[in-house]
Amino acid sequence: MSSFAFRNKNYNINSDRPVTAKECTAKDVHSNFYCPNPNCRCKMILKGFHSNHIPPHFANLSSSPHVDNCSYSNNHSNYLKAKLDDTSFDPQIFLNMISSSKSQSTNSNLDHDSHSTEPNEHINDSLPVIVSNNSNQLESKLSKNKITSLRILYKACIINPITTLLGSEHIWEMICFEATEHIYIKYIEGVKIIKCTLSCFRDDTHTIYFNYPAETTSETRRFLLKVKCHNKELYSKLRNKFFNYYEPVLVFGAWKTFVNSNKNTQHPRVITTISSVNQIIPVPKR
Numbered sequence: 001m002s003s004f005a006f007r008n009k010n011y012n013i014n015s016d017r018p019v020t021a022k023e024c025t026a027k028d029v030h031s032n033f034y035c036p037n038p039n040c041r042c043k044m045i046l047k048g049f050h051s052n053h054i055p056p057h058f059a060n061l062s063s064s065p066h067v068d069n070c071s072y073s074n075n076h077s078n079y080l081k082a083k084l085d086d087t088s089f090d091p092q093i094f095l096n097m098i099s100s101s102k103s104q105s106t107n108s109n110l111d112h113d114s115h116s117t118e119p120n121e122h123i124n125d126s127l128p129v130i131v132s133n134n135s136n137q138l139e140s141k142l143s144k145n146k147i148t149s150l151r152i153l154y155k156a157c158i159i160n161p162i163t164t165l166l167g168s169e170h171i172w173e174m175i176c177f178e179a180t181e182h183i184y185i186k187y188i189e190g191v192k193i194i195k196c197t198l199s200c201f202r203d204d205t206h207t208i209y210f211n212y213p214a215e216t217t218s219e220t221r222r223f224l225l226k227v228k229c230h231n232k233e234l235y236s237k238l239r240n241k242f243f244n245y246y247e248p249v250l251v252f253g254a255w256k257t258f259v260n261s262n263k264n265t266q267h268p269r270v271i272t273t274i275s276s277v278n279q280i281i282p283v284p285k286r
Contacts, residue, residue: 001057001059001072002057002058002158003057003159004020005018005034005036006034007031007034009034009041011034013179014182018036019033021058024046024049026049028046030036031046032044032045034163035072036072036179037066037070037072037179038182039181040067040070040178042060042061042064042067043060043064044058044064045059045061047059047229052244060073067251071158071178071283086147086156086166086167087167088252090167090168091167095253096255098150098276098278099276099278099279100275114127126247136160141156147166150252150281152251153174154175154250157171157175157177157193158175158179162175163261173264174191174192174215175192176192176193176194176212177195177213177214178195178215181222184222186268188212188223188257189256191253191255192252192255193252194212194225194255194270195212195248195250195283196213196214196225196249197210197247198210198211198246198249199221203235204227206228206231206234207228207235208229208239208242209224209226210227210229210251211225222276223269223270224269224270225266226272227253227271227274228271228272228273228274229275237277245282248282248283249280249282250280250281251280252279252280253273254272255270255271257270259270
C-alpha cells in the first residue's frame, strides 16, 4: 500500500508527478493507478476514501500483484495514520544517535583494514549515547511523532513521494531504493539508507559486502557496498544475524564512492563504517 501512485502505467519517473491519496476525489474511487516503484507498476486502486478508521491510500488489485520485495507491497497503515514531526529532522544527527546506541560495543578499538587501498573511515567517539536499544521501546516513541529508529525513517520515506521534505532534505536525498534508482547511477555520497542484498562476509577485515540495487547479483549489480564494522564483536553479531539471509536489508550510514583503479573491477565501491547493529535491519514487512 502507498499514500501516492501514478495515473499512467507508462509514467516517466523523472518528469511525471504522482498523485497523493489525500488529493483524490470521489470520482477517483473507480479509477486505476499504478505502483510508484518503476520496476513494478502493478495496478492499484484508491482505498479508505469513505473510511473513518483508515486514511485514504492506494492498494494493489489481487489480480495485479507487486513484484517480489517491492517496497510498496507491505501494510503501512499504522504509519499512514501517524503524523510525524519531521520538520526538524536532520539525517546526520539521526545517524549519530543510532550509531552510538547501547547495542554497540564501546570498549573495542576501531579495526582498520591494513590491506585496503581505500581510505579508512573513522567513528566520532564523542557521539551521544542512547539509554535504551530496545526496538520496541524505540517504536513506541512513534506516538510522540518523532523519527526514532531506522524502521520509522524507512517508513517515513516510502509512504511519501520522493520529492517530500523531511527536515531540510528531500526523501530522494536520503534513500537509495527502487523509486530512486534512476538518480543514483554513478555514485552514492552522504548520509543515506540503502536497500540492498547480502553479497559476502570477510572475516579477516570485519567487513560485509552488499549488492545494490537490491534486486541484483554480483554479476548485475550497479554498486558493491562495503560496510566496515567498528569492531570484531559488532561484526560477529551481524554475521550471526544475517548469515544465509537473502532477503533485502536496509543499511544506514555515511557513504562515499570509490572507483577502483583496477580495470578488472567493474563496479564502483560505496563504503561506510558502522558502529551499531541498529544500522542494518531487515526490510520491515509491516
